[in-house]
Structure formats: C-alpha cells, structure tokens
Amino acid sequence: MSLAIVTGAAGGLGGRIGERLREAGHELLLVDLDPGVESVAAAQGAAAVVADLTTEEGVARVVRAAGEQVGVLVNNAGITRDARVPKLEPAAFAAVIEINLVAAMRLTLALERRFADGAAVVNMSSRASLGNFGQANYAASKSGLVGFTRALALRWAPRVRVNAVAPSLVDTPMTQAMPPEVLEKLVAKIPAGRIGSPDDVAGTVAYLASADAAYVTGQLLLACGGRSLAP
Amino acid sequence: MAEPFVLRQEPIGEALEAVTPALTDAFVAVREAVADERPVVVLVDGADLLGQGASADAAVATGLLGMIRTFAIEGAKPGWSVNLVASREGHEQEAEAAVAMLAASGLSGQVIEVGTAHLGKVVP
Numbered sequence: 452m453s454l455a456i457v458t459g460a461a462g463g464l465g466g467r468i469g470e471r472l473r474e475a476g477h478e479l480l481l482v483d484l485d486p487g488v489e490s491v492a493a494a495q496g497a498a499a500v501v502a503d504l505t506t507e508e509g510v511a512r513v514v515r516a517a518g519e520q521v522g523v524l525v526n527n528a529g530i531t532r533d534a535r536v537p538k539l540e541p542a543a544f545a546a547v548i549e550i551n552l553v554a555a556m557r558l559t560l561a562l563e564r565r566f567a568d569g570a571a572v573v574n575m576s577s578r579a580s581l582g583n584f585g586q587a588n589y590a591a592s593k594s595g596l597v598g599f600t601r602a603l604a605l606r607w608a609p610r611v612r613v614n615a616v617a618p619s620l621v622d623t624p625m626t627q628a629m630p631p632e633v634l635e636k637l638v639a640k641i642p643a644g645r646i647g648s649p650d651d652v653a654g655t656v657a658y659l660a661s662a663d664a665a666y667v668t669g670q671l672l673l674a675c676g677g678r679s680l681a682p
Numbered sequence: 683m684a685e686p687f688v689l690r691q692e693p694i695g696e697a698l699e700a701v702t703p704a705l706t707d708a709f710v711a712v713r714e715a716v717a718d719e720r721p722v723v724v725l726v727d728g729a730d731l732l733g734q735g736a737s738a739d740a741a742v743a744t745g746l747l748g749m750i751r752t753f754a755i756e757g758a759k760p761g762w763s764v765n766l767v768a769s770r771e772g773h774e775q776e777a778e779a780a781v782a783m784l785a786a787s788g789l790s791g792q793v794i795e796v797g798t799a800h801l802g803k804v805v806p
Contacts, residue, residue: 536713536756545706552741553701560698560737580744582751582791591705594748597806598740601733669733671806 453522453567454478455660456513458504458558459575460492461485463623465527467649469495471657477523482513484528504528504554510561520567523660526555527575529592531625533585544588551592556599563607571612571660574600578619578675593617597671604669612668614659619675621647643676651676686785687715691726691743695736704742705749712753712764721763721785724750725777728768728795732803743768744806747793754791763790770797 455472459465460481469479469491479497481488482504492499500516502509529551532543559572566572579586580593597615604613620626620637626646629637638646655674658664673679689708694700708724715722729735730743746766753764765784769777776796784792795805 536753541706541710544709545702548702548705548745552745553698556698556701556737556741580748582748582755584752584755587709587749587752590748590752591709591745594806595701595705595741595745598730598733598744599737602735602737602740605733606737
C-alpha cells in the first residue's frame with residue numbers, strides 16, 4: 452500500500468479526493484494550513500500535517516511525514532483573491548501565485564527522492580487557466596501549473612508521471628456562498644447542465660493517480676462539464 | 683497609435699523564488715501599459731511554453747499566457763490589445779515581425795508561435 456499525499460485537504464474537495472484515494476487502496480497523508488485537517492484525517496483513518504506550504508519549514512514538515520515511498524501527490528491547496536485588473540492589488544496577485552503555484556512546485560520538488568517508482572503527481576489546475584474575468588492572478592497561477600506539470604513530466608519520465616486536472620465550477624462552500632442568480636447564470640454556460648460535484652473532480656484525480664493512467668503524463672485533463680468548449 | 687509595450691520573459695531557470703516576482707512584475711507592467719492605452723505583446727520562449735525547459739521557466743511562460751488571456755477577456759470593452767508571441771532560438775527576426783504585427787493589429791488574446799517546433803505538440 453503506497454502513501455497518497457493531498458494538500459488543501461481540510462476543504463470539501465480535498466477531503467473527497469482523499470476519500471477516493473483511500474478507496475483505491477492508498478494510505479493517506481492529509482495536509483492543510485487549516486488545523487481542521489486533523490479532524491478530516493481522523494474521520495478517514497489518515498495521518499495529518501498542519502503546514503504552511505509557502506514556507507521551507509512547512510514543506511520540510513510534510514517531507515518528514517512522507518516517508519520514503521510516496522505513491523501519489525495531489526497539489527490541491529489554493530486560494531482566490533478575485534478582482535478586476537484595475538482593482539487587483541499586486542500583493543493579492545503575488546499571494547495567489549505564491550500559494551497556488553510556487554508552494555505546489557516547492558513541495559513537489561522537495562519530494563523528488565521520496566517518490567516510489569511509478570508514482571503520480573496530480574496538480575489541481577482550473578478551467579480558469581484559459582483566462583477568466585476577474586481572476587488574472589488565479590488564471591496565471593493555474594496556467595503556470597500547467598507549464599510546471601509539462602516540464603516535470605518530461606524531466607521525471609519514465610519514473611514518475613505528472614498530470615493536471617482543470618475543473619470548472621465545483622459545488623463547494625465557496626460556490627454555495629454565491630448569490631443564487633449569479634450561480635444560475637454560470638451553470639447555464641456548462642453543457643453538462645449542472646455544477647460539478649467534488650466527486651466528479653475526485654474521480655478524475657483518482658484516474659490520473661491510478662494504473663489505468665500509466666501511459667498518461669504531462670497532460671491537462673479538463674473536468675469542466677464541457678464549459679471550456681461552450682460559446 | 684501609442685507606442686507598443688513589449689514584455690520579454692527573462693529566464694530564471696529553476697529559481698522558484700523568482701516565479702512570483704516575475705509574474706507579479708509582469709502583471710503590474712502590463713496593467714500600466716493598458717492603462718496608457720498601449721498595445722501589449724508578451725514575448726516568451728517557445729520551448730518554455732511547451733514545458734521543454736526548466737520547470738520555473740515553464741511555469742512563468744504558461745503563467746504569462748493565462749494572465750494575458752484574462753487581460754484580453756477583461757479588456758474586450760475598453761479595447762485593450764494584449765497578445766503573446768512564443769519565440770525560438772534562430773527565429774528572432776520572425777518573432778520581432780510577429781510582435782510588430784500584433785501590436786499594430788488591434789487584435790487581443792492571440793498567441794503566435796514562430797518556427798515549427800510546436801507542430802505536432804499540444805500547445806497550452
């Protein structure tokens with residue numbers, strides 16, 4: 452049984468990804484800045500690390516807990532600081548890049564020697580990586596993850612596979628807090644006719660982490676209900 | 683027409699600590715340029731855009747792509763022109779021609795890859 456590490460695991464999506472990986476037979480190490488990750492981990496019989504992945508110490512804490520045979524790493528931790536370009540503060544731009552992109556890069560690279568042969572890294576990108584109103588920072592961070600995914604996939608092949616998932620609108624506390632009329636308009640743009648569920652995304656992550664995807668590396672899989680195609 | 687602003691991606695290799703400053707500085711510079719109604723062209727390395735170089739360079743190149751696409755989306759009404767050219771070693775002249783063409787075009791959100799190394803590859 453190999454270890455799967457999931458960051459941003461205190462949230463609904465990260466927690467569901469952890470569940471799916473546990474169902475696939477992995478031991479779990481759940482990571483989050485939010486101490487709530489400990490109760491999520493306890494409920495799943497998993498280990499937890501509370502860590503700030505923007506710091507060397509936080510990354511080192513995860514690496515120490517990871518052991519020597521990491522089978523899966525899911526870089527799911529992320530934030531939003533949305534604003535239209537004229538109102539977007541450089542500090543908010545930088546914070547999103549640092550957490551969504553650089554922290555994921557730092558942790559992944561720090562774990563290089565801990566990955567088992569055949570391990571899989573899954574980076575949580577976003578359909579917004581293709582550009583999204585009010586999200587210049589988020590789009591840059593999630594698009595940056597795509598480049599990182601590709602570069603690392605080439606560098607680490609054939610030992611470790613590296614892929615990315617790009618969800619669109621997902622049913623989380625963040626989207627549940629949106630005004631209903633706004634949410635309705637956004638859902639109307641999704642050919643699948645509904646908002647994505649955490650399970651939709653977790654299933655895609657589980658696929659990329661599995662042996663079924665053994666010949667897939669360096670790819671961005673858009674799990675967006677067709678939103679990336681629609682007018 | 684206002685003088686074009688050309689932002690050239692600087693190589694950072696594997697320097698993770700340089701990623702956030704590179705992207706944030708680019709954001710500020712491009713925002714200032716569009717506020718001055720200048721057409722913007724971001725010039726990146728074509729190999730980095732495909733992830734064929736250092737991982738931090740790839741992250742910056744594709745990060746710039748996501749950023750300029752968002753500028754183009756938000757700038758549709760005010761008429762911002764923000765585009766990207768991916769260059770290759772040995773194709774510098776074609777890249778400069780593409781930059782000049784885009785800067786004068788009024789187009790926005792476009793990506794031009796010079797050379798042929800991207801053919802047969804998945805382009806972000």
